[in-house]
Amino acid sequence: MILPLTDISKQDTRTLCLQMSFIQGTDLFGYVGIEAVLDQMRSKTMKAGFEFNIMVVGQSGLGKSTLVNTLFKSKVSRKSCTPNYEEKISKTVKLHTVSHVIEEKGVKMKLTVIDTPGFGDQINNENCWEPILKYVNEQYEKYLREELHVNRKRRIPDSRVHCCIYFLPATGHRLRPIDVEFLKRLGKIVSIVPIIAKADTLTIEERQEFKERIRQDLAANGIHVYPQKEYDEDPEERILNDRIRESIPFAVVGTDKEHQVNGNKVLGRKTKWGIIEVENVAHCEFANLRDLLIRSHLQDLKDVTHNIHYETYRVRRLNESNMDFSELGLSTWLLENGTADKWESESHL
């Protein structure tokens, strides 16, 4: 189907483009080699490597470090690995960042885990989200500044938080005030994935009820967690994400210990009444979380952070500083330097 030629009336008539024509779905009569671009892209991104920044938020003792270690099958966080580790309750929420480079099948990733010890641990937890809010915004600010430089780096270092895992204690009831406050405020600026921590204290029915009540509470408070409905790009994605939205928050159990089950080595927690197999979907939803975060939606988490959260921040910042470059005059520069005669004609009365 050939669409009629259209004029670019937007462009200045003094320019040079005569026409733009649009032919849709032109069939190629033979091999061209366009699909090789996929491999080119793949090899370039593998060479460059990936960055991923994940934040874990929750009271101490909920298993944050263990979960991260389980997710990435390595000793990302040293805490859970040192024997007789005693958690020191800090007086304020102090963010703690640790970075590692991990590689799998040629794919290199710089993983940064941001821990938030002290969150929710005080007697008075008012405003305990503020250091976290500040940190998230600081990373956006850093990126924005670099992006606005005249001389900028070929690749802007990305320290923005791509994903925030929020640990809900397995009370079995509902969201607590601290949960609501945090999720409301941070949910606007970062992609939050809430999980039920140490879920082995809930039976399956208790778990389902708890999840349902949490989902209700989230909806009632207008909290949008990842994956946000409004960012679904096409019907396929919507179907996929709807399924995920129906099962959040994932009920997880974490461990780095392995045990023998039916002749196989599995990651699990050994108790007197049985072994909780972490990667067994009948036992807990760790595998679902891992698949979501890493195997299917990792790139999407980064994209949502970059295209949506960061852009929102940027709009707000530029508006605050009253910075409107179009006002300044990229266009007036063109006017001055391209069309001096336009100015002339204006002054003939």
Place this chain on the structure above:
Amino acid sequence: GFLKRVQTGDKGVRPLSLAGHVGFDSLPDQLVNKSICQGFCFNILCIGETGIGKSTLMDTLFNTNFENFESSHFEPQVKLRAQTYDLQESNVRLRLTVVNTVGFGDQMNKQESYQPVVDYIDRQFESYLQEELKIKRSLHNYHDSRVHACLYFISPSGHSLKSLDLVTMKKLDSKVNIIPVIAKADTISKSELHKFKIKIMSELVSNGVQIYQFPLDDETVAKVNTTMNGHLPFAVVGSTEEVSVGNKMVKARQYPWGVVQVENENHCDFVKLREMLICVNMEDLREQTHTRHYELYRRCKLEEMGFKDTGPESKPVSLQQTYEAKRQEFLVELQKREDEMRQMFVQRVKEKESELKEAERELQSRFEQLKRLHADEKAALEEKKRLLDEDQSSFSKRRAAAQLLQAQSLTANGKKDKDRKK
């Protein structure tokens, strides 16, 4: 890549070994799948004289029939014609824009021939920059129109580059990836071609023209790219017509003396061009355009507008400060212009007013003059009338006197007669 930096001592980052399969090896696939959904953009600019075979080559490269117009040789100025097409091969959608020069090399005076091309390229950068600097922007949906590859068509003279070629390429080498090709290469013999290629490359080097080098930093393609770099510039032949050779139909040009097969590597470098341009380096061409050529444009443009990263004592200047300063400057300038315009307007009004006054005065004096003239004439006429009247009255008097005399003389004569008769 950045990982090299990391491994040589980026503080706080250690390599970590994994105890099992985590699954982020699917990342490149996740990325690629997203790109497939979005589609790719590729923009080629073809510069060459009218009739040198630009459109035919594009048709041959992309195995399709784009709309082509035969251009006249009498264009007064070089123009550019851009056409955009949506192509699809298996699951890859490509939005291809082909920009051709129209009338290049046809003018008598070719001094300004390169300018429209430079302007076009800059305009696309400008467009992107404006989008990037917008407050509410939509970069990942933006239709990227920046030129990713520039095919420069060299006439198959067999001797050397024309000065137009050198001048044009020199103006473009810092703005776009230039890939020179020898067009209509079937008019040159193999040995002449070899000499021609060497001559061209040495002229480019001695004139400091930076053409696009196929990248060597990726091991998977370094070998083939090195070989190909040695074959530059590619000598190409284009054709969409098929001729039967042996028992196959191949794209070729049929002459009485033989058949030149486009896809035969012994006949021309077309296959090499297609390999390099599309199959191996399309992504690199796009990346270089964005990270090198566009960044250079952006840097120059911002610096021109007065933005810089560091202030007079090399202290980092916040963009906001620079922006505020620039904005003040701009507003002052605007105010000045406004004042100038207002002054000019006032001036003009004054001038007009005085012109009008002058005209009025003139009119008035003419009127006076006429009035006087009229009065003079009237006086003259009155004088004449008076004289006439006087004349008339004196005549009347004389006539009356004459009559009287006559009457008197008559009566006197009568008396005399009476006297005589006595």
